[in-house]
Amino acid sequence: MNHPYFNYYESSSLFHGSLLSIMGTRFDILFVIENKVTGEALWDKIQSELIRLDKLFNRFDPESEVSQINAGACLSPFIVSSEMWDILLSCKKYHQQTNGLFDITLQNFNKVLLDHKDKSIMFVDKDLRIDFGGYAKGYAIEKIKGILIENNVQNSFINFGNSSIFGLGKHPYGDCWSIGIEDPYQKGKMLGEYKLKDDAMSTSGNMPSNPKHIVNPFTGVYNEEKKMVSIITKDSVDAEVLSTSLMIAQIEKREEILHHFNTSEIFVYNL
Amino acid sequence: MKKSPSNKNDQLDLGLRKFIKDLGYIAGGSVLLASSPWLQSCTPEKLEEIKGQKARIALIGTGSRGVYHIHNLLNIPHAEIVALCDNYPPNLKTASDLCPKAKTYTDYKKMLESKDIDGVIISTPLNWHAPMVLDSLAAGKHTFCEKAMALTMDECKSIYDTYQKTDKVLYFGMQRLYDEKYVKALQMIHSGLIGDIVGMRCHWFRNNDWRRPVPSPELERKINWRLYKESSAGLMTELGSHQLEVSNWALKRIPDSVIGMGDIVFWKDSREVCDSISLTYHYKNNVKTTYETLISNKFNGMGEQVLGNKGTMELAKGQYFFEDAEPAPAILQLINQVESKAFSAVPIAGPSWVPEIETQHQANYVIKGPISINPGISTTGVDKDGSDELISAFCQASITGEKAKNIVEECYCSTILCLMGNQAIEQQKKIDFPEKYKIPYLNF
Numbered sequence: 001m002n003h004p005y006f007n008y009y010e011s012s013s014l015f016h017g018s019l020l021s022i023m024g025t026r027f028d029i030l031f032v033i034e035n036k037v038t039g040e041a042l043w044d045k046i047q048s049e050l051i052r053l054d055k056l057f058n059r060f061d062p063e064s065e066v067s068q069i070n071a072g073a074c075l076s077p078f079i080v081s082s083e084m085w086d087i088l089l090s091c092k093k094y095h096q097q098t099n100g101l102f103d104i105t106l107q108n109f110n111k112v113l114l115d116h117k118d119k120s121i122m123f124v125d126k127d128l129r130i131d132f133g134g135y136a137k138g139y140a141i142e143k144i145k146g147i148l149i150e151n152n153v154q155n156s157f158i159n160f161g162n163s164s165i166f167g168l169g170k171h172p173y174g175d176c177w178s179i180g181i182e183d184p185y186q187k188g189k190m191l192g193e194y195k196l197k198d199d200a201m202s203t204s205g206n207m208p209s210n211p212k213h214i215v216n217p218f219t220g221v222y223n224e225e226k227k228m229v230s231i232i233t234k235d236s237v238d239a240e241v242l243s244t245s246l247m248i249a250q251i252e253k254r255e256e257i258l259h260h261f262n263t264s265e266i267f268v269y270n271l
Numbered sequence: 272m273k274k275s276p277s278n279k280n281d282q283l284d285l286g287l288r289k290f291i292k293d294l295g296y297i298a299g300g301s302v303l304l305a306s307s308p309w310l311q312s313c314t315p316e317k318l319e320e321i322k323g324q325k326a327r328i329a330l331i332g333t334g335s336r337g338v339y340h341i342h343n344l345l346n347i348p349h350a351e352i353v354a355l356c357d358n359y360p361p362n363l364k365t366a367s368d369l370c371p372k373a374k375t376y377t378d379y380k381k382m383l384e385s386k387d388i389d390g391v392i393i394s395t396p397l398n399w400h401a402p403m404v405l406d407s408l409a410a411g412k413h414t415f416c417e418k419a420m421a422l423t424m425d426e427c428k429s430i431y432d433t434y435q436k437t438d439k440v441l442y443f444g445m446q447r448l449y450d451e452k453y454v455k456a457l458q459m460i461h462s463g464l465i466g467d468i469v470g471m472r473c474h475w476f477r478n479n480d481w482r483r484p485v486p487s488p489e490l491e492r493k494i495n496w497r498l499y500k501e502s503s504a505g506l507m508t509e510l511g512s513h514q515l516e517v518s519n520w521a522l523k524r525i526p527d528s529v530i531g532m533g534d535i536v537f538w539k540d541s542r543e544v545c546d547s548i549s550l551t552y553h554y555k556n557n558v559k560t561t562y563e564t565l566i567s568n569k570f571n572g573m574g575e576q577v578l579g580n581k582g583t584m585e586l587a588k589g590q591y592f593f594e595d596a597e598p599a600p601a602i603l604q605l606i607n608q609v610e611s612k613a614f615s616a617v618p619i620a621g622p623s624w625v626p627e628i629e630t631q632h633q634a635n636y637v638i639k640g641p642i643s644i645n646p647g648i649s650t651t652g653v654d655k656d657g658s659d660e661l662i663s664a665f666c667q668a669s670i671t672g673e674k675a676k677n678i679v680e681e682c683y684c685s686t687i688l689c690l691m692g693n694q695a696i697e698q699q700k701k702i703d704f705p706e707k708y709k710i711p712y713l714n715f
Contacts, residue, residue: 012609016602028602030609159602162621174614181620193616205622228622 006043008036012172015039022050023057023136025161031148032155032172042151049143056084057136059129069121070129077113077120085119088112091135094241097260099253101245103217104130134204137164138240141200145236163203163243166236167196181230184208185271192267194232199264202239203230204247205271216248223248226271232264242266290451290660291315306458308676309448313664317671321349326669329354329388329412331379331403332395333366335651336417340392341369343659350666356382359493379403383410390440390669392662393417396496397503401426404441408433413440413669415662419508420686424708427690431683431710440668442661442675443682445516449664450657452589453517456577456637460521465579465591468522471560472576473514475506475647478569480538481546498542505533505544506564507689514575515552516685517586518560519713521577525684526552526560527715528703533696537567550692555715562692573647588644589637680712 005018013034019027027050033039058064062071065084072078080088094102095109103109111125123129132139137160148156148168155169157177167177176195183189184207194201205228206212212222231242238261246266249257258266291314304311328350330337334357344350356376357363367375376382383391383406390413393403401421407414420427420443434441447453460468483494496502497509519525531550538546546567552560577584582593601619608614643655652658668675687708695702704715 009606009610012612014606014609016606018602030602030605157605159619162601162619165620171614172609173612178614178616179620180616180618182618184621190618194620201620203620203622207622230620 004047006040008039010036014172015043017043017046019047019050023054023140023160024133025137025163027161028159029144030157031153031168033153042147042153045147045151046144049147050140053136053140053143057132057139059131066130066132073121073123074126074128075123077115077118077122079118079120082119087132087135087139088114088121090237091132094135094237098241098245098249098257100217101249101257102134102241104132104135105217106131106215107217107220109217134244135237135240137161138200138202138235138237141166141236164236164240165196165201167199167201170197181228181267183269183271184228185226191228191269194230194265196232199232199234200236200239201230201232202236202243203228204243205229205269214244214247228269228271230267230269232266233262234264235262238263290449306461307448307454309678310454310664310675312671312673312675313667317673318349318667321667321670324670325349325351326413326666327351327353327387327389328666328669329356329373329382329385329391330366331356331382331391331393331407332399332417333357333362334359334394337362337392337394338366338369339652339658340394340662341366343662344392344666345369346659347663347666349670350663354382354385354388380406383407383412388412390415390665392665397508398422398496398501401430404430405433408437408439408441411439413665413672415442415444415665417444418682418686419504419512419689420682422502422504422508424687424690424705427683427686428708431679434679438672440665440672440674441679442665442668443678444658444661445513445678445682445685446657446661447513447517447586448520448657448678448681449660450655452637452643453586453657456584456586456589456591457517457520459591459637460577460579460584461523464582465577465584465593466581467579468558468577469580470558470578471518471521472563472578473511473518473560473574474563474571475510475514475573476564476569476571477566477648479566479648480540481566481650482540495542498544500543503544504690504693506546506548506566507550507692508686510564510573511548511550511562511689511692512682512685514562515560515688516681517575518552519684519688520681521586522554522556522558522560523713524554524556524558525704525713525715526554526688528553528701529688529691529695530701531562531692531695532699533693536565545696548692548696550695552688552692569648573645584637587647590634591637592634677712680710683710684712 007016013032015031015033017029056065059066061067069078091104105128111128113122113124141158141164144158158166170176176197179194179196181191183191212224214223229243229246231239233239245257246254326349328344333355344352352370352373354374355366356379358377363375391407393416400416404414404416420430481497485491485494492499529550529552533545533548535545536547547565550562573587575586582591584591601617605617645653645656691702
């Protein structure tokens with residue numbers, strides 16, 4: 001159950017759509033649109049896209065493409081859809097750009113063989129699995145952004161579970177979308193404010209309820225630092241990949257990684 | 272009671288024993304028994320003491336509820352059905368087919384003369400409760416009667432007064448007192464789990480005409496007794512009595528007044544009782560219990576919500592929710608901003624790993640493992656709602672003669688409250704708990 005919800009606020013021409021359980025989290029979108037009917041039609045497209053992507057990425061759904069890959073690519077080539085092929089190539093690129101810290105296998109992406117001839121994937125280690133947890137939300141936001149622009153929406157705010165945000169255009173009464181970030185260890189304590197204008201923001205970090213969940217693919221050890229990393233870039237996938245990678249990167253390696261990206265801003269909080 | 276000759280019947284009622292055990296009862300432990308004192312008379316040790324003995328049970332009223340009890344009784348090792356009484360032949364035959372060894376009667380007074388009966392179970396129309404309970408106690412029988420207590424306040428008082436003098440056991444069909452999820456939830460509430468109780472919302476919604484098929488017109492009032500004021504106090508006593516009992520149990524108080532309305536809104540078929548009721552009960556500490564029942568829309572089902580300043584307990588579902596799991600989503604703050612033409616930073620960014628829906632109002636469960644929820648649709652009774660434990664406890668008491676604390680008082684108070692609700696509806700005014708019907712139980 002996605003628990004879809006929407007509301008149109010006539011006086012401000014603001015449409016709010018929400019899916020309470022999608023891609024492992026909650027999705028909210030606000031966009032300014034001339035009327036409710038147009039808003040609903042657009043919300044339908046956005047919902048369908050999210051549900052489609054959930055079918056691609058959800059490894060708890062046995063019918064999703066990622067589940068089929070995990071079940072079928074062990075020691076034998078598994079032919080993937082052309083969209084998945086492009087995603088895998090992009091994950092490989094990110095793996096290189098982050099010196100191996102971004103790794104959809106969470107262990108060793110080098111044990112994944114991608115065959116360009118038939119667009120197939122094969123795991124050379126029988127215990128290998130792939131997981132798009134640190135990628136999918138950014139990818140989905142880029143897709144939604146495309147739909148919004150195609151439909152001439154200029155101002156929109158997209159929130160994927162607070163950790164993946166995109167501000168398209170500006171707040172109807174501001175010059176950007178202004179975002180505050182709270183210290184997860186101290187309720188109510190604000191750490192900073194960011195201005196998003198056609199910008200993506202991704203935040204990775206630990207919190208009291210979830211003190212360790214990001215694994216270092218080289219050591220297999222979960223990061224347990226009281227730390228949070230926020231990235232602001234133009235591209236949501238870049239933001240997603242960077243926030244996770246920089247969470248575990250050694251300080252001296254950060255520059256080397258960032259060198260590959262057009263990052264606007266990075267914020268590292270030691271809490 | 273008689274000793275059972277057969278080893279096969281030497282077993283204890285494992286259902287009742289498991290029920291008490293599931294509640295966390297430890298022999299000699301006092302926490303459970305202090306918070307649920309009616310369970311003191313049916314502890315596993317006491318059940319052990321009556322091993323092999325059987326209560327000889329007679330039933331007055333073998334309609335749907337009576338037959339429901341028969342099915343439960345047939346599974347209770349310390350019970351034996353010895354007599355059946357009903358003045359409607361088809362129902363008596365149904366019951367007799369289920370327990371062919373039992374003697375049958377059409378006159379309950381005749382049956383009560385029998386010396387071979389330990390306990391009597393009464394499942395008859397409400398107007399018969401008082402005369403039958405009083406006659407049964409007078410005949411020296413331990414007595415169980417379905418809820419509500421009686422049709423009028425005077426009758427209730429008369430039963431209560433008689434109970435104070437009798438040495439016989441008297442039970443009423445307040446099965447929530449024996450329903451594990453209720454007993455546990457109320458213990459948790461009283462331990463402060465959801466903070467101070469600030470309100471109660473009780474409701475029971477169904478969508479049916481509350482009628483039974485009538486084979487010939489002259490039987491209408493006999494079969495559809497629930498619909499006529501001479502035999503019924505309507506939805507309040509049939510449904511509300513359970514829920515007001517729970518409200519008092521939670522608050523450890525009795526309301527001092529009630530206001531409200533009731534009407535026939537949909538089932539305009541010459542019935543006399545309301546099909547739609549909305550009442551508000553007021554407690555002296557200013558907490559209010561709203562009571563709503565409607566039988567032409569079933570969307571909301573049946574439920575009792577205990578509202579605390581720190582959380583909410585959904586008793587019928589065995590679930591509770593904390594208030595401050597998560598503040599209102601920042602997205603709403605942003606919408607409110609845009610709506611009021613304001614612009615400032617919204618504290619929305621942060622790491623998130625779990626779906627927020629789970630942290631917002633996450634359900635916590637009173638009982639681990641499968642939980643039986645009564646959808647509130649059946650007019651006869653459902654499995655695992657405490658009715659079987661209640662009947663088993665009564666049978667045990669029919670052997671030991673040990674009264675169960677509070678059951679009569681709980682039923683008395685909730686019935687008076689139901690009848691007060693009906694008065695508020697009829698007189699279209701606030702009704703205070705009448706002084707002459709106050710009893711020394713709990714506080715106002």
